[in-house]
Amino acid sequence: MGLNYQLVLWNKHKKTYDKIIAAGMLLYIILFAATTLIFNSETSIETLVIRAFGSLAIIMLHIILVIGPLARLNTNFLPILYNRRHLGVSMFIAALIHGGFSMFQFHALGDVNPIYSLFTSNMDYGSLTNFPFQVLGFFALLILFIMASTSHDFFLGNLSAKVWKRLHMMVYLAYVLIIAHVFLGAFQQETSPFTIGIMVIGFIVVASLHLTTAFKERKIDNTKTEEKNGWLKVCHISEIEEDRAKIFTVENERVAIFKYNGKLSAIHNVCKHQGGPLGEGKIIDGCITCPWHGYQYLPSNGQSPPPFTEKVATYELMLEDKTVYINPKAFDEGTEVKPCNY
């Protein structure tokens, strides 16, 4: 549905969301600056900026990282996920201010170029406590930059959902780099149980939410299947709600099996937009509607209704004694398959 992103972009909820992000960031900076200036007034402005934006960025990154698993565990979180990219770009801007100021402060106006200086001013690459921690921050910032600059749907169209998704999985690499950046850097000198504590708690929250979701999803993928003449048994028909789907894994691919209007249809579970789980979507106006941003597909052929051109793979179903069976062999994307009547 490449065409409707403009429509999505100017949605009024999105504006509220952006206002909340901006207000939150402003609140953080003001609060950080005010407490520092009142209780530790000998600070320098550069240090204030570097520290306020660095710590803001890492807190925002934690918020971003919990949204994914929360939305997998409870669909009420989906609208937050849907707007997450603005949060991501805002976090990148905070990180850029931090990194940019640091680059200038520590490396500019010297006898070599600042980027060269970043890599060579501290050569203790073999040591943990003396490690050149700024290099880690630099690579993290680079990843965040690539993600922020490709976050627009324009790139999605040009990069294919799979490449885009892989690119955006790099946020976890960035997260690890940033944690190392902080623990091998600031925390070596500015050691405080409070900031170390908040980072450790943050890591535990992010990691445990991801593990919980991974565990839940593995359960879907690992259910033992019964085979009958090449067809795989899915479930009793009553286990699928009207206008909703059941997600079933065949040959390592997840498939969404929808029940609607006395019919059953199966399509590949992965949305062509950003890989949203179509099986958690709903039939609206006769179309399978993705829960993430509302891209639509016709159940019978996996094609987006015109003028849109997205297509996903379809599957053949069979009903016997009110039990649903699926043919594990996928059809080409957009292939018409006669729905199964019940």
Next chain:
Amino acid sequence: MKKNDEFYIPYIDGSLGIKTKQTIKRFAIGSLIVIIIGALLFSFAQKPFKNSSFELISATKIIGVFHENPYPMLRVQIADNTYKNILLLGFGKSSANPFLEQIQNEVKNLNGQTLSIEGNLIYYNGKTLIQITDENKVTLLPNSSGIYPKKISVSKMTLQGEIIDPKCYFGVMKPGKGKIHRSCAVRCISGGIPPVLATTDDNNISEYYLLTDLKGKPIHKEVLPFIGKPSEIKGTVVKMEDWYLLKINPDDITIISDLSNIYSKTNSN
């Protein structure tokens, strides 16, 4: 997955259900609380900064006798029979020398000449430095030879402390020492700012030593690997009015693993 009938579609008005709205609201409030706690923790956790100063936006004119022994300084009279030797620095992470070239061409030997210099002052704990940003603000005053300080050898000593770049340490940056600041100090000293050993004794009294080689010549690159780390240095202490020099062989610097007093809790950034 939780069963629920609410299904939000961005482009369908009114599809935002009550439960979903509530969830979003709770999430927003939760995030706000995290933001507030985060800002308070991160700002309160900062160690106290020291009261060093850098007058970035105001220029001061100083007049005194120039000497390069081995680092360029201006000996300024601050009271009857009291002189202060102000260390001269260039703009950014650089030495003062390029800014002195122009007037160096006017006289054979700049040592002992009286100069007027306008620049930005940097000061902390009794020491003063000045940043020169414009060679035209350095002027030679006529008929003006003056005395410059004598160097008196004190003794051989082994000192513990940290090699810092005086420009940042005495005012430009906070913290101007330690791991956080190491890269910058390396850049400054590599760029021609004199290396200084900062020490603090058990009574929390600090002393500063300009490092030179055994012949009393400037050193820069040789000390780069030791900057910003607690170190122990053997050398000969030389007194030069309100400054000390330490003549060293860079091979006699050792990194010490326990923190030197410069890191003590009572000490600020």
